[in-house]
Amino acid sequence: MAKHSARATAARIITLVLKQQQSLNAVLRKNISLLPENERALCQQLCYGVIRWQLPLQAIADQLIAKPLKNKDADIAALLLCGLYQLRSMRLPEHAALSETVNSCKTLGKPWAKGLINASLRNYQRNKQQFEAAIAKTDKAHYAHPKWILNQLQKDWPEDWQSIVEANNQQAPMMLRVNRQQYSRDEYLKWLQEQGFKAKAINGCVDGIELDKPCDVNALPGFFTGAASVQDGAAQHTVELLGIKQNQRILDACAAPGGKTCHILEVEPTNDVVAIDIDAERLLRIKENTQRLDLSAELIAADAGDIDAWWDKKLFDRILIDAPCSGTGVIRRHPDIKVLRRPEDLQSLVNKQQQLLENLWPLLNTGGLIVYTTCSVFKQENELQVMNFLQKHPEAEEIKRSPPPASPRPVGYQRLPGEGNMDGFYYVCIRKI
Numbered sequence: 001m002a003k004h005s006a007r008a009t010a011a012r013i014i015t016l017v018l019k020q021q022q023s024l025n026a027v028l029r030k031n032i033s034l035l036p037e038n039e040r041a042l043c044q045q046l047c048y049g050v051i052r053w054q055l056p057l058q059a060i061a062d063q064l065i066a067k068p069l070k071n072k073d074a075d076i077a078a079l080l081l082c083g084l085y086q087l088r089s090m091r092l093p094e095h096a097a098l099s100e101t102v103n104s105c106k107t108l109g110k111p112w113a114k115g116l117i118n119a120s121l122r123n124y125q126r127n128k129q130q131f132e133a134a135i136a137k138t139d140k141a142h143y144a145h146p147k148w149i150l151n152q153l154q155k156d157w158p159e160d161w162q163s164i165v166e167a168n169n170q171q172a173p174m175m176l177r178v179n180r181q182q183y184s185r186d187e188y189l190k191w192l193q194e195q196g197f198k199a200k201a202i203n204g205c206v207d208g209i210e211l212d213k214p215c216d217v218n219a220l221p222g223f224f225t226g227a228a229s230v231q232d233g234a235a236q237h238t239v240e241l242l243g244i245k246q247n248q249r250i251l252d253a254c255a256a257p258g259g260k261t262c263h264i265l266e267v268e269p270t271n272d273v274v275a276i277d278i279d280a281e282r283l284l285r286i287k288e289n290t291q292r293l294d295l296s297a298e299l300i301a302a303d304a305g306d307i308d309a310w311w312d313k314k315l316f317d318r319i320l321i322d323a324p325c326s327g328t329g330v331i332r333r334h335p336d337i338k339v340l341r342r343p344e345d346l347q348s349l350v351n352k353q354q355q356l357l358e359n360l361w362p363l364l365n366t367g368g369l370i371v372y373t374t375c376s377v378f379k380q381e382n383e384l385q386v387m388n389f390l391q392k393h394p395e396a397e398e399i400k401r402s403p404p405p406a407s408p409r410p411v412g413y414q415r416l417p418g419e420g421n422m423d424g425f426y427y428v429c430i431r432k433i
Contacts, residue, residue, distance in 0.1 A: 006039040008107035010046035014078040024336040052335035059141040167418025168331040174214035226293040234422040237405035248317040253304035258286030265295040325374035329424020382426035
């Protein structure tokens, strides 16, 4: 009997996310290689789908099973969620989805659970309408978001919260950033189309392309020689706001995995770029990316806010603070944010953002620019954070950009998830007078 199958592996991965609070991307990367190549796409689809819809799936599972399974059988509980997700959301023949899910109990080493999974999934099939009607009555199951996130969205965006939630529950498109040192966007777009890819330019993004459907990066023309990188259009706007020129010293704080560092260098490769990240392992991702793109930056593993630990007393002309945040603008790409993030995390993130702004501000040359950005939609991490900073610093002024990268706010710009089919992002450009 095989020890690994798409469904059993997905159940193990989902258990690590739900029970051990591990990152979905990290555990997927470690475990998916155990599968034959023809089963990997299904495993990935199940993991992302179940985590994205975990709250309604769990609400149904709670009705199907009289008493909760023990912790040691969390993988069987996760397998039930996989079965329900297939029946609710995937275009698979129901009999195949059911029988393969039941058989996965054996792959997990728990053949005793076959009867339980079989009976539960058949019960759902027979009484689907009543189960769905029951879960529609609670907001968190109906909208597939924890109550605290819904409450904060309703407070910050009373007119838009439902469209934000709807966008968060979609699968994100795959977008590319063309390396302008090698190709113009239009040249690479033409190459893609000649290779049979359906793709289009991203409106307002100088280097951005959106693919009609996601693909393996290995299939992209010129990927290994640095022709393009995977990056959402909203993230690409960040570097445009820096107003990069020649002969500048630029700091990318909180830089991993390096998409923005590389974009900064693609705009002007001769500039002196320092990229810092607190996680030495993630810093290796920047090194891999710069090597593939034939670019060079000074990489430092440190807490960017602890300037005594790393700063060489030379001022910067540009500073990018891509601040650690709640990630509520990129839930469609990272659905495990709904599982891993806690309401009490918010204040410590706000404190960290404030510390970065305050501690890095003295490192900026007079006339220099800081771009502060987050992939959050919560106002206390964004416009309220920056208003507070500007009130304390009369020598700081906001610079407006034309065309604006997103909808103007009292301070900065906010893109909500799904606008222009992009991620949710906040941006502000601050000059030292």
